[in-house]
Amino acid sequence: MTSEKRLEELREQAWKEGGVPGKGVDVAGGPIPRKPGYYGQAVVKPPVWTWEIPLYFFFGGLAGMSAVIASGSILFHHVDLARVAMWIAASGGAVISPVLLIMDLGRPHLFLNMLRVFKHRSAMSMGAWILSAFGACVVPGLIALELHTHQIFPGLFDQFLRIAAGIFIFGSAIFGTLLATYTGVLIGATAIPAWFLHRTLLPIHFGTAGLGSAAGLLELLGHRIAALNFLGYYAAVVETVLLIWLSINKHGAADRAIHEHGSGWLIRIGEILTGPLSLVLRFFGLVPIAAISFLLGSLVSRFGWIAVGKISGSDPESVFAAERY
Amino acid sequence: MIGEGIKSTNQRKHSYVQDRVEVGFFTDPSVCIGCKACEVACKEWNQVPDDGFTWSGNSYDNTGHLGASTWRHVMFLEQDRHKGNQVAGPMSLGDGEDPFRWVFLSDVCKHCEEAGCLEACPTGSIVRTEVGSVLVQNDVCNGCGYCVVSCPFGVIDRRPEPLPDAGGAFKCTFCYDRQKSGLVPACAKVCPTESIVFGRLDDLRARGAERVQQLQQSGYSDAQLYDPTETSVRGIHAFFLILGEPEAYGLPPKPQVPTIYLKSAWTAAFATAIASIIAALAAFAFFS
Numbered sequence: 001m002t003s004e005k006r007l008e009e010l011r012e013q014a015w016k017e018g019g020v021p022g023k024g025v026d027v028a029g030g031p032i033p034r035k036p037g038y039y040g041q042a043v044v045k046p047p048v049w050t051w052e053i054p055l056y057f058f059f060g061g062l063a064g065m066s067a068v069i070a071s072g073s074i075l076f077h078h079v080d081l082a083r084v085a086m087w088i089a090a091s092g093g094a095v096i097s098p099v100l101l102i103m104d105l106g107r108p109h110l111f112l113n114m115l116r117v118f119k120h121r122s123a124m125s126m127g128a129w130i131l132s133a134f135g136a137c138v139v140p141g142l143i144a145l146e147l148h149t150h151q152i153f154p155g156l157f158d159q160f161l162r163i164a165a166g167i168f169i170f171g172s173a174i175f176g177t178l179l180a181t182y183t184g185v186l187i188g189a190t191a192i193p194a195w196f197l198h199r200t201l202l203p204i205h206f207g208t209a210g211l212g213s214a215a216g217l218l219e220l221l222g223h224r225i226a227a228l229n230f231l232g233y234y235a236a237v238v239e240t241v242l243l244i245w246l247s248i249n250k251h252g253a254a255d256r257a258i259h260e261h262g263s264g265w266l267i268r269i270g271e272i273l274t275g276p277l278s279l280v281l282r283f284f285g286l287v288p289i290a291a292i293s294f295l296l297g298s299l300v301s302r303f304g305w306i307a308v309g310k311i312s313g314s315d316p317e318s319v320f321a322a323e324r325y
Numbered sequence: 326m327i328g329e330g331i332k333s334t335n336q337r338k339h340s341y342v343q344d345r346v347e348v349g350f351f352t353d354p355s356v357c358i359g360c361k362a363c364e365v366a367c368k369e370w371n372q373v374p375d376d377g378f379t380w381s382g383n384s385y386d387n388t389g390h391l392g393a394s395t396w397r398h399v400m401f402l403e404q405d406r407h408k409g410n411q412v413a414g415p416m417s418l419g420d421g422e423d424p425f426r427w428v429f430l431s432d433v434c435k436h437c438e439e440a441g442c443l444e445a446c447p448t449g450s451i452v453r454t455e456v457g458s459v460l461v462q463n464d465v466c467n468g469c470g471y472c473v474v475s476c477p478f479g480v481i482d483r484r485p486e487p488l489p490d491a492g493g494a495f496k497c498t499f500c501y502d503r504q505k506s507g508l509v510p511a512c513a514k515v516c517p518t519e520s521i522v523f524g525r526l527d528d529l530r531a532r533g534a535e536r537v538q539q540l541q542q543s544g545y546s547d548a549q550l551y552d553p554t555e556t557s558v559r560g561i562h563a564f565f566l567i568l569g570e571p572e573a574y575g576l577p578p579k580p581q582v583p584t585i586y587l588k589s590a591w592t593a594a595f596a597t598a599i600a601s602i603i604a605a606l607a608a609f610a611f612f613s
Contacts, residue, residue, distance in 0.1 A: 007382070038400060038575030039383040041390045044479040048470040065601060072605035076613055106468020106483050106492025110448075113467045117449035121584050124471040125447035173605075177598035188590040189583045190474040191441060196583065199590040207597035211604065226612035234604045313474065320572055323579040 037316035044191045046313030047306065052104035054302040056097055057183045060131070061210025061298070062217065063092025064176035067138055069214050069231070071173035074166065079149060081223050082169070086142040088217060089172060093179060094135040101131070123186040130182055134175040141168030180210035187309060193322035194255040194312035195305075201242060201249075202305070208238040209274055209298035216278075216291030224287060232282055232290060239275035239297075246271065254322035257315065263307035270301025327519050334524035335514060338507040341525070347457040348504070349526040350513065350563035351533050352431050355540055355548070357520035359399055359429035363512035364388060367397040370511035371498065374488045384427075390575070391432055393484035396497040397512050400574060402428040408568070410544035428568055431512070431521055432575075434459070434480045434497035436562035439582040442496075445475035450494075457526065457562055458499035468492040477558065477580035499562075526562060536566055557582045 037043070047053075070085035102111045114128040144165035148158060184206040188199030195202070212235025215228045246267070250259065257263050274297035281290035312318050331337055341348050367373065376394040381387050384401035391398050408426035440459045443451045450465035451472060461472075461481070472481050472494050481496040500510035508514070513523035522529060533550050540548040551571050552564035558580050571578050 036570075036572040038402070038573065039381070039386070041575050042479055043575050043577055044477065045392075045473045045482055047474045048483045068601055068605045072609045075606070076609040078609070078613065104470075106470065106494075107466070110465075110467035113448040113450070113465055114469070116465070117447070119444075119447065119449075121444050121587065122447050122471070123587070123590075124445060124469060128447055173602065177601050178594070180601070181594035181597045185587065185590040185594050186471075187474075189586040190445075191477045191479075191581075191583050192474055195474075196586045199586045200593040203590055203594035204597045207594065207601055211601050227608040230608040230612045231604060234608075309474065313479075316572075316575065319577055323577055323581075 035317065036320055040316065042314045043316045043319040044193075044313050046310045047192070048106075049104060049306060051303075052100040054299075054306045056100040056104070057206060057302040057305075058213070058299050059092045059096045059100065060183060061180040061206055062213045063089045063094075063097060063138075064134065064179035065207070065210040065214040066092065066218070067134070067141075067169065067172035067176035068211065069218065069228070071169045072227070074145075074169055076227075078225070078227075081218065081225070083145060083149060084221055084223065085214070085218060086138065086145055086169065086172075088214065089176065090138045090142045093131070093172075093176070094139050097131060097179075098135070123182060123189055127179075127182050127186055130175055130178045134172055134179050137168050137171035137175055141165055141172050144168060177207065181207035187305065190309075191319075192309045192313045193251075193315075193318045194257045194308045197251050197255050197322060198246070198249075198258070201245060204238070205242050205301070208235050208242070209294075209301065211235050212239065212274060212278070212294045213298045216294045219287055219291045220295075229282065229287060232278070232287070232294065235294065236275060236279040236282060236290070239271060240279055241275075243271040243275045252321055253317050255312065256318060257308045257312035261311055263304055263311050266300055266304030266307055270297045270299075270304050273297025273300065333519065334528075335509055335516065335519055335522060337509075339504075339509070340507055342455050342501075342505050342507075345455045347526040348499075348524065348562070349436070349457075349529045350433060350499075350510070351522045351524075351529040351566070352433070352563065353520050353522070353533075353536060353566045354428050354430035354568060355536075355545065355566065356518045357399070357429040357431060358518055359385060359401060359427075360517060361388075361399045362515045362517060363397045363431050363521055364395070364399060366511040366515035367497075370500065370503070371396065373495075376488070391434070391480050391482075391496075393482040393495040394488060396433065396495075398432045400428075400430045400432055402426075402430070402573060404428065404569065404573065406547075406569065408545070409540070426568075429520075430565060430567065430574055431516075432565075433512070433563050434499075435478050435558075435564070436497075436499060437477075437582065438559040438561065439557060439584075441475040441477055441582045441584070442472035442481050442494075444582065444584045445471045447471060454499070454501055456499070456501075456504060458501065459496075460498055460501050461494055461496060463490065463493050463495070466493040468494065470494070475583050477577055477582065479575075497563075530564075533564065533566060540566075551576055553580050556580055557585045 066085045067089040070082045074082040119125040144161045148161040181203040184203030187195045188202045215231035273293045278290040278294040386401040407424045436458045513521045554560040
């Protein structure tokens, strides 16, 4: 323990200099704590979530917003784009996301207990239902779309498939927007100061990062069309505004985890990659690089926000400071 | 009370669960001797595993904090302040005034009136019992970890590997099993100075107010009750008498139940959802 090492140092100092000046010894704030708090112990508990959760935030946002792009493109007869977008939505939202979420559970075999109750006051419960509803829309939507494009069934049944595909794709777009944004509510409505102080920013950031990532990935897959470029611009502009908002709306010690430490750097790098950098790259026509920058930035900032939660939750002073707001 | 023998609410049998009476803990550091019998009794009765044997160097507290395997935690506060009318004696270091006091307080789950963990739990594993306490049903919990970040007091935690029953969330059960059989929670039963008092919540609140008055009259000018009834937590079932500021005990001065943040967060989420749909439709309508 560090405190034992400190004690050894003090003994050595006392031996050499014939005494240690000052009353009380500040060993990590003790024995007489000089800072507010109990020996620097955390007041709230930091999140126990590991790498699966930020990765889930990334894939959930990507998949959810892909479904939005799919429904937009199918309305305006970009069937090829809609198919690719639905493949991304289905693999991200119905395969990768549930697997990541189940992996993060302390008791993965009990994952179905998530659907035991419906609690609108629990963002985690709402998220479980949103993800289930998204999966229930996106998988049949993709199957119907593929069957219809390949004209597997001729005649009346194909007309039925066409309508079913439309309804399911529209449904997955609705649940997709919620899937991409609820994660901001999930961490915004907690007792972690740096999170709840930015509870309005978080859903906007997570949702927009999802939309920009979906557009960027589709562009990287070869769909270089003006509509996706517009969505890329839109997301980059919103992210730039959020970066400015985040640097103006500071709360001192209460949310210092966002502006200091390694977590602060993750947030900053993430926001610059998704905001100003991808905006500039897009402006100069470097669309693929802008797309890569945005995807990377939204991944980094998801990890950044979880890191912020860990640091802010372990910092007693940030809890005391936040309660003054 | 001490001297009442088996008639003390800490010792006599009761039927609070059957009668659906709200119960509570009143913990009074002014009579606590820091023996940690409550920690031991809790671990023994509830068969809570040990959570490591590390030396913290923070006074006599090697327990650290409440957690998945620590449901009672005796805090040892060393403060350079007077304890009541205490006079610094000739053993005092330095010149003249060198006040010092040692305060012990047994911390526990607060069993909030509006409990963050209970609201957050997506499985319905955390429930409110007949006596008003908050209970984790361990066979239902799937270890999602959302209650951990939703507790404004940092009480509940997920138990790590390789401890028994790892992966689930754990906290004080208010000895619900004992209470169902008319027994008193283990920590209160064993407390030798009745620093932890168990009983009807309304009785305890009256008793706490009386004790604060008594202490203030005898020179403990900084004695106060810690029971955040003014915040969205709306009061706690396990409340404390504290000397000095709540911050020194690692207690949040104005704890809030995180559900109060839901409205603004969901508003932002819905606004973003609608804006994204409009942006996607506009993109394809105007740029293709």
